[in-house]
Amino acid sequence: MSRISVRGFAVASATAVTTVGAVVGVASGSTPAADDNNFEAAAADTTLLADIPAGRQAQVQTASLTQQADAQASAADATAKKSAEETARIQAAKDAESKKKSAEAKAKAERDAKKREAELAASRSSVRDASSFSAQGSYSVAEVQAMARQMMPADQFQCFSEIVSRESGWNYRAQNASSGAYGLVQALPGSKMASAGADWQTNPATQIKWGLSYMNSDRYGSPCAAWSFWQANHWY
Known part of the structure; x- marks a missing residue:
């Protein structure tokens, strides 16, 4: 039955x-x-x-409909499972691609940082000492600036130049009549620069050497730090 x-x-x-x-x-x-x-x-x-029997007829019909419903439910579950698996696969692929791009960006940033460090190291290693320049009777502004570029890291020259431009206009013989400040960096008194060389009055390289020592000291730490202080106070 x-x-x-x-x-x-x-x-x-x-x-x-x-x-x-x-x-x-x-x-x-x-x-x-x-x-x-x-x-x-x-x-x-x-x-x-x-x-x-009449009563049994309804039971048999109900059982048949239940089987059909179960089959439909199973098919729906299988479809839903397949859809969920496909969605998970797509999301996993997106996550993997995102991680890959993040790793590539990080690696590039690290390479760029190392490249900058190498360039700065090369710049510092090529810095010339004041004693490496031959003494002259006089120097043009362009010659003094060229000396300064060679005596400091490339990333510090612009800051140094900003200060010197305002303090002396790149005149290594500039003297403040009221205070007695002297030279490119307007050392006060000018005789302080004797610690860098006895020719401090006539040799811009000696003055640059002393000025860098002053800016790189614990007071500032670098020409750029000194320039930041100058901008805020108009002296350094």
């Missing part, structure tokens, strides 16, 4: 109706058609709806 489907009920019902019609025909005196034997064969292969 439990294996009979809804389709079986439809076939059984049709067979039952046909069979009843045939019986009625015989009772009324009609001659059965030649195909009546086919109905009997069909009836032999199919369980008549009348053979199943």
